[in-house]
Amino acid sequence: MLGLAATGPLRIMPASPLVWINGLHMTDQRPIAVLGGGSFGTAVANLLAENGHQVRLWMRDPEQAEAIRVNRENPRYLKGIKILPAVEAVTDLQATLEACDLCFVALPSSALRSVLVPHAERLSGKLLVSLTKGIEAHTFKLMSEILEEIAPQARIGVLSGPNLAREIAEHALTATVVASEDEALCQQVQEALHGRTFRVYASADRFGVELGGALKNVYAIIAGMAVALGMGENTKSMLITRALAEMTRFAVNQGANPMTFLGLAGVGDLIVTCSSPKSRNYQVGFALGQGLSLEDAVTRLGEVAEGVNTLKVLKAKAHEAGVYMPLVAGLHAILFEGRTLEQVIALLMRGEPKTDVDFISTSGFN
Numbered sequence: 001m002l003g004l005a006a007t008g009p010l011r012i013m014p015a016s017p018l019v020w021i022n023g024l025h026m027t028d029q030r031p032i033a034v035l036g037g038g039s040f041g042t043a044v045a046n047l048l049a050e051n052g053h054q055v056r057l058w059m060r061d062p063e064q065a066e067a068i069r070v071n072r073e074n075p076r077y078l079k080g081i082k083i084l085p086a087v088e089a090v091t092d093l094q095a096t097l098e099a100c101d102l103c104f105v106a107l108p109s110s111a112l113r114s115v116l117v118p119h120a121e122r123l124s125g126k127l128l129v130s131l132t133k134g135i136e137a138h139t140f141k142l143m144s145e146i147l148e149e150i151a152p153q154a155r156i157g158v159l160s161g162p163n164l165a166r167e168i169a170e171h172a173l174t175a176t177v178v179a180s181e182d183e184a185l186c187q188q189v190q191e192a193l194h195g196r197t198f199r200v201y202a203s204a205d206r207f208g209v210e211l212g213g214a215l216k217n218v219y220a221i222i223a224g225m226a227v228a229l230g231m232g233e234n235t236k237s238m239l240i241t242r243a244l245a246e247m248t249r250f251a252v253n254q255g256a257n258p259m260t261f262l263g264l265a266g267v268g269d270l271i272v273t274c275s276s277p278k279s280r281n282y283q284v285g286f287a288l289g290q291g292l293s294l295e296d297a298v299t300r301l302g303e304v305a306e307g308v309n310t311l312k313v314l315k316a317k318a319h320e321a322g323v324y325m326p327l328v329a330g331l332h333a334i335l336f337e338g339r340t341l342e343q344v345i346a347l348l349m350r351g352e353p354k355t356d357v358d359f360i361s362t363s364g365f366n
């Protein structure tokens, strides 16, 4: 058990066997859990281990866990990256939750609720930080809202930003945002993850940070398509900028702070995901642009591309809320309404002229 010494803000000193929690001086360090053994969960587990933490990387597949234990590599999701000894691949979720207070959740959005509901009681009092960038179908809930619903007694945060898993694992200099109304949680996550190649900024706007991470995936599909079709630099720039306008307009309608979209979790993540062939959403778009069906594009990828599901729910929500989202409507028309790309492009370009930056009304026009 942990020993106590003083009082003060919640704190973990990285790379040390000593822990300060609420200023209480602990004599032992509890491991940190990462739930989800895909590329992002694995990359984050390694970052924590580099900072001196013991990590339980929970995954559902015993063969995958055994492969990590034996080869110290996650060949399906992060081939070629050495997994540090402090990362223990485990398959017992109950034991993992019992052992850890701080839990990063890196499950696909389609699985998060079903994986965690059976363990709801065990989540009480934990610090739960969602790394998942998706929206639940039917409820339109963000992942941290689902966590809050499942575990009302837990402390909740999200981590989001321009964070390609492979680049993080290869130590490309990277920044991210931890967002929560709980300042002490933000501080603890910063201290756990902040390192030589990884900077963690804090934000109190959980909703805006999380929404940005989910929405940008849709536009990355469009950007990948544009590249496969050989479109020029003007086109790519127009797409990214109008995507930012569109997602911000939606966010404002939903009550988010538009300023958050100017930060790492907004425009930062939009830029990386819309410009990098390493993004899975971009890859799906690229395959579509090459003429593959959606089903074939997703199968060829073999990994999570959250943008496909987000597109479906976002189109419906934008319609319901009366928010003008022509790029979302256009992609939806191509993927689910049998429109051709040419038809949609013609419609988008011939649409009535608009004012720039309309979502914050600074154009000077009424």
Ligand SMILES: NC(=O)c1ccc[n+]([C@@H]2O[C@H](COP(=O)([O-])OP(=O)(O)OC[C@H]3O[C@@H](n4cnc5c(N)ncnc54)[C@H](O)[C@@H]3O)[C@@H](O)[C@H]2O)c1
Pocket: 036, 037, 038, 039, 040, 041, 059, 060, 061, 077, 106, 107, 108, 109, 111, 115, 131, 132, 133, 134, 163, 164, 165, 166, 302, 303, 304, 306
């Ligand atoms: N990969 C990245 O660069 C990156 C960066 C930031 C955020 N994210 C987000 O992290 C989340 C996870 O993405 P990823 O890239 O790690 O995915 P991935 O495709 O690399 O791996 C998905 C993982 O989820 C597991 N999984 C699927 N269904 C499951 C279930 N029902 N129960 C338990 N495990 C299940 C798979 O076995 C696999 O280990 C996504 O929401 C993604 O948007 C990913």
Ligand SMILES: O=P(O)(O)OC[C@H](O)CO
Pocket: 133, 161, 162, 163, 164, 165, 217, 220, 269, 272, 273, 278, 279, 280, 281, 282, 304, 305, 306
């Ligand atoms: O590979 P993607 O498209 O899921 O994007 C990964 C991250 O969200 C980029 O920040």
